[in-house]
Amino acid sequence: MQTLWQYHLVVSIFLAVHGNFETKDVRSISSGLSFGMCAGYCKQSINMTLDPLQIIALKEPNFEQTSYPPIQKAFPTTQNAWEDIVTTINLKIFQTLGDTVGCPDCADGGAEWIRVDWINGSKRVTFENGRAIKGLEELIEKLRQMRQQYIAQI
Ligand SMILES: *[C@@H]1O[C@H](CO)[C@@H](O)[C@H](O)[C@H]1NC(C)=O
């Protein structure tokens, strides 16, 4: 009994962390860039959510600095823009990736990440700034453009 219960617990934790999802289950997709050895606004990200349909842009320092308060702003977006991004996620490839690809920020080159939150799970993959991941080139490129566009406005 005990063992069966433990087995179920382990299986559900595994699914919660590594569970698969379909495009229609996605609730938010976010992407960021950060530098460890850096002063000022070293971290920036965008978070596109379905409900409400918006993009939250955020920039913040690595630690509290009076001259660099975190700045966050929400921008409205459209169903088309949402679908454009979400359908660009190659589910098969994204789901099989490890949490880290390559050696992000190793030579102070910066780390980029993509995170997908779906109905009952989430996954974040961190990779080397400026690099592509095979099969996800288009998604990475679109998210970079979105980040540039929105971070420039805050
Ligand atoms: C997530 O939701 C789907 C559809 O409702 C379900 O089939 C799946 O078992 C759920 N997974 C977890 C880990 O709860």
Ligand SMILES: *[C@@H]1O[C@H](CO)[C@@H](O)[C@H](O)[C@H]1NC(C)=O
């Ligand atoms: C993006 O926003 C959604 C909805 O508020 C939230 O659940 C998710 O954790 C956010 N993602 C990040 C990386 O903060």
